[in-house]
Amino acid sequence: MYRLVKEGQTEVYAPEDNDPDVPLASASVFYNPAMEMNRDINVAVTSIYARKLAERKGFDKSQITYADAFSASGIRGLRVAKEAGISAVLNDWKEEAAALIQKNIEHNGLSESAAATCMGADKLLRGRNFAIVDIDPFGTPAPFLDSAVASASFFLGVTATDTAPLCGAHLKSGMRKYAAVPLNNEFHSEMGLRILISSIARAASKFDKGIRPLFSHATRHYVRVYAEILNGAGHADKTLKELGFIAWCPQCRNSETKNGLAVFMNEECPVCSGKRKMSGPLWLGAFKDVDFCNEVISELEALPLNKKGEAVKLLTVCRDEADIPFFYDQHLLCEMLKISAPPMEPFLEGLRKAGYIATRTHFSGTSFKTNASVEACLEILKRQ
Ligand SMILES: C[S@@+](CC[C@H](N)C(=O)[O-])C[C@H]1O[C@@H](n2cnc3c(N)ncnc32)[C@H](O)[C@@H]1O
Numbered sequence: 001m002y003r004l005v006k007e008g009q010t011e012v013y014a015p016e017d018n019d020p021d022v023p024l025a026s027a028s029v030f031y032n033p034a035m036e037m038n039r040d041i042n043v044a045v046t047s048i049y050a051r052k053l054a055e056r057k058g059f060d061k062s063q064i065t066y067a068d069a070f071s072a073s074g075i076r077g078l079r080v081a082k083e084a085g086i087s088a089v090l091n092d093w094k095e096e097a098a099a100l101i102q103k104n105i106e107h108n109g110l111s112e113s114a115a116a117t118c119m120g121a122d123k124l125l126r127g128r129n130f131a132i133v134d135i136d137p138f139g140t141p142a143p144f145l146d147s148a149v150a151s152a153s154f155f156l157g158v159t160a161t162d163t164a165p166l167c168g169a170h171l172k173s174g175m176r177k178y179a180a181v182p183l184n185n186e187f188h189s190e191m192g193l194r195i196l197i198s199s200i201a202r203a204a205s206k207f208d209k210g211i212r213p214l215f216s217h218a219t220r221h222y223v224r225v226y227a228e229i230l231n232g233a234g235h236a237d238k239t240l241k242e243l244g245f246i247a248w249c250p251q252c253r254n255s256e257t258k259n260g261l262a263v264f265m266n267e268e269c270p271v272c273s274g275k276r277k278m279s280g281p282l283w284l285g286a287f288k289d290v291d292f293c294n295e296v297i298s299e300l301e302a303l304p305l306n307k308k309g310e311a312v313k314l315l316t317v318c319r320d321e322a323d324i325p326f327f328y329d330q331h332l333l334c335e336m337l338k339i340s341a342p343p344m345e346p347f348l349e350g351l352r353k354a355g356y357i358a359t360r361t362h363f364s365g366t367s368f369k370t371n372a373s374v375e376a377c378l379e380i381l382k383r384q
């Protein structure tokens, strides 16, 4: 019924290869091999953060507590306990999962540093504080954000797999879950990430906490955010200043962002006079920290990981992409001009030579981030 799987330096019992006719989420205990890179990055991120925290606070690393509130087989929290050397509570409300977690704790000889619990995630998180909290539920994390930020003293990891509501494909569901209006256009994946961070920031502010995203990404069917928790009303106020809105023109693709929770933006596009669409509240600040990304890359390089190559590539593109909200899809701009798309690098170089910031983005291989207006981009494309 169970087989042994190895990720990083941790071996766990996981359900036998799933029947293709049974959705993963309906398996007796959930294990998704496709999330191994996510867990590899989680180990590296947590190791770095725990090391820094231990230094800053004068703790021993083993005193740092980690809540894997939606644990399933226990793989995520067990890897953190074993590979990052901190103490973890691995929780799942399913009894079968909690029993498997216990078996996996024993299999890894982690009875000293890891413990299994079986309860609703809210109950676990409302009951006590953890230095680091991870929430990885099925679908949306929205109903659990309040208890997660209330519990997390220093750091929070959040996965969202409800990309259709987050990105505007299921508009009403997204509005209900995140109290934000998304845009379902070429930058929908970044939209999803910025709506999720906005929602985490608003949850944190209720507890007089601020957040600082250290690394975030949108990969295939999910969005993942790693944020430092900053305690105090001053940090909460500062965090809320990073929220705002975008006005985007579907005719000419020009956009404008404005920080604030009550902003006025003209519906008329200043470039083509078309009717702009409004979206928000969104996180308009940086969603990664360059120094932190560099440290995670070094950690990934040093660890024995199956998905190292993929993870380092993702971290590198994220590190290098400009901290500018949203992007242009080069192919869409070329369609507007009725020309074929030129190679990306010389085009970006053209933008830089004209004095603009221009980088690739991890959200889409055919897209780029720049502070140039859409008109400037079109002019440079025409010259390629
Ligand atoms: C996506 S899986 C977690 C996967 C795991 N973190 C990993 O990396 O392999 C979600 C798990 O959360 C459990 N779950 C769902 N709702 C829960 C709740 N409200 N409280 C606690 N556990 C819950 C499910 O039984 C399932 O095992």
Ligand SMILES: [Zn+2]
Pocket (backbone or CB within 6 Å): 249, 250, 251, 252, 253, 254, 269, 270, 271, 272, 273, 274
């Ligand atoms: Zn326009």
